[in-house]
Amino acid sequence: MDAHADQDAELLAMLEADATLEAARPILELAAGYFADTRRGEGPVSTWHSAQVIADRLAGPMPRAPRALPDVARRLSSLLLDDINRLAHPMYIGHQVSAPLPAAVWTDALISACNQSQAVREMSPSFTPLEHQVIAWMTDLVGWDERAGGTMTSGGTEATFTALLAARSRAVPDVWTNGLGANPPVVVCGEHTHYAVSRAAGEMGLGRSRVIVVPSRALRMDPDALRARLETLRDSGTRVMAVVATAGCTATGTFDDLEAIADLCDTFADDHGPLWLHVDAAHGGAAMLSPRHRHRVQGLVRARSVAWDPHKTLLLPLSAGMVLLRDQDDLTRAFTQEAPYLFGAGTDAQVWDMGPRSFQCSRRADVLKLWVAIERYGADHLARLYDRLCRMAQTLHGLLSGRADFVPLHEPMSNILCFAWTPAGVADEARDALTDALRERYNRSGRGWITATTLNGRRVLRVTVMNARTDASHLARLVDGLVAEAALMLR
Numbered sequence: 286m287d288a289h290a291d292q293d294a295e296l297l298a299m300l301e302a303d304a305t306l307e308a309a310r311p312i313l314e315l316a317a318g319y320f321a322d323t324r325r326g327e328g329p330v331s332t333w334h335s336a337q338v339i340a341d342r343l344a345g346p347m348p349r350a351p352r353a354l355p356d357v358a359r360r361l362s363s364l365l366l367d368d369i370n371r372l373a374h375p376m377y378i379g380h381q382v383s384a385p386l387p388a389a390v391w392t393d394a395l396i397s398a399c400n401q402s403q404a405v406r407e408m409s410p411s412f413t414p415l416e417h418q419v420i421a422w423m424t425d426l427v428g429w430d431e432r433a434g435g436t437m438t439s440g441g442t443e444a445t446f447t448a449l450l451a452a453r454s455r456a457v458p459d460v461w462t463n464g465l466g467a468n469p470p471v472v473v474c475g476e477h478t479h480y481a482v483s484r485a486a487g488e489m490g491l492g493r494s495r496v497i498v499v500p501s502r503a504l505r506m507d508p509d510a511l512r513a514r515l516e517t518l519r520d521s522g523t524r525v526m527a528v529v530a531t532a533g534c535t536a537t538g539t540f541d542d543l544e545a546i547a548d549l550c551d552t553f554a555d556d557h558g559p560l561w562l563h564v565d566a567a568h569g570g571a572a573m574l575s576p577r578h579r580h581r582v583q584g585l586v587r588a589r590s591v592a593w594d595p596h597k598t599l600l601l602p603l604s605a606g607m608v609l610l611r612d613q614d615d616l617t618r619a620f621t622q623e624a625p626y627l628f629g630a631g632t633d634a635q636v637w638d639m640g641p642r643s644f645q646c647s648r649r650a651d652v653l654k655l656w657v658a659i660e661r662y663g664a665d666h667l668a669r670l671y672d673r674l675c676r677m678a679q680t681l682h683g684l685l686s687g688r689a690d691f692v693p694l695h696e697p698m699s700n701i702l703c704f705a706w707t708p709a710g711v712a713d714e715a716r717d718a719l720t721d722a723l724r725e726r727y728n729r730s731g732r733g734w735i736t737a738t739t740l741n742g743r744r745v746l747r748v749t750v751m752n753a754r755t756d757a758s759h760l761a762r763l764v765d766g767l768v769a770e771a772a773l774m775l776r
């Protein structure tokens with residue numbers, strides 16, 4: 286054997302050795318150990334080390350020689366795992382990122398092992414039909430017929446970008462070749478819309494100045510203000526590419542009145558028909574599954590496109606988003622991409638290939654973990670989980686109601702609640718900095734982890750219940766912890 290053959294044999298032996306369940310064990314044990322450690326709700330929720338401390342720990346030359354996998358797992362654990370945010374800890378009640386469903390977590394390894402690319406059916410013979418099936422379940426849920434379609438995305442930002450590209454192709458049919466032209470249309474959205482909309486406007490060359498923002502009333506897009514804006518736009522001859530409503534706003538979890546907004550899209554119809562209504566249901570889409578919460582998305586069926594993130598309130602691990610279109614041809618028109626080496630000709634490819642309808646080229650089969658979650662827990666149990674998350678936000682609202690120091694700022698419509706710290710004798714203006722300092726202090730204490738946002742111009746505290754383990758006792762611990770840290774701050 287020559288030297289190459291010896292080295293190759295050694296390398297291949299390493300790959301083969303790593304491909305067994307035994308070899309996977311050290312890594313899987315870290316994940317299972319993490320679940321076990323966080324289950325009791327003890328220990329710190331996050332880290333107090335600065336990013337620089339961690340960066341210094343990791344600094345050094347790139348390793349040139351191999352290590353055994355158990356050794357790598359040990360290093361991974363000691364270098365990194367102590368300093369993660371423990372989302373599975375019931376006292377993590379922070380951002381809209383889930384404590385993921387274990388069955389979906391394990392499926393992630395299988396998705397990587399199979400490494401099918403959803404772009405074309407020839408690269409993913411069984412998972413592309415699976416994606417079509419799962420998308421069909423979801424468009425059924427919205428209430429659309431068999432003309433509907435969609436695609437999985439990396440998340441809500443890409444989903445809304447994709448939907449607005451589809452709306453752009455409808456408003457400016459030759460846009461793919463000739464661009465937006467001298468007089469581009471506008472996008473109309475609510476004050477509390479996620480930045481995905483203004484970002485999409487920037488990305489697609491529309492320009493952020495072509496995003497018309499409608500003020501809110503009671504934290505929801507004000508339909509009277511929307512009517513007034515649409516009248517002004519019509520009177521000035523400005524074309525409206527899309528109206529974007531939100532089902533589950535980022536800051537407060539509130540739902541816009543979709544029926545009222547859809548009515549206005551009908552009233553202000555242009556040459557193409559009713560105005561394109563896009564609903565960003567990235568956060569609140571799970572309400573569709575729940576008999577208790579379904580009314581929140583009343584009118585969703587009238588949308589032309591919907592963004593929905595199973596990696597939020599369906600508790601999947603990142604990433605799993607989707608964009609749904611009432612008419613799947615709209616999605617095909619959004620991208621007029623020619624790629625003869627990739628996109629096959631013929632009916633089979635036209636039906637099944639996802640690439641022509643998707644922003645991404647190579648794309649993970651994230652649909653598999655969504656399908657496993659639905660198989661394992663059933664849609665009804667997923668709905669109950671969503672109900673539970675929302676019930677916990679309501680429970681916290683109850684705990685805070687009647688207090689003078691921490692005041693809930695709205696009735697929760699989902700699993701998000703904003704509340705203000707109102708220490709006696711502190712002026713409103715001074716409260717903003719104190720609120721941020723209190724959050725920082727509480728999070729660094731390791732007791733729990735929450736977020737803050739700006740609401741009506743004031744800094745406020747915010748929680749999102751994204752963990753099925755969080756119960757009323759943890760919410761009581763949150764209030765006690767904030768009270769204790771606040772007392773220390775004001776001492």
Ligand SMILES: Cc1ncc(COP(=O)(O)O)c(C=O)c1O
Pocket residue numbers: 381439440441442443479481531533534535565566567568594606
């Ligand atoms: C309403 C809404 N839309 C879109 C997004 C963006 O989703 P993603 O982070 O999955 O891109 C978020 C995330 O916070 C959101 O709350």
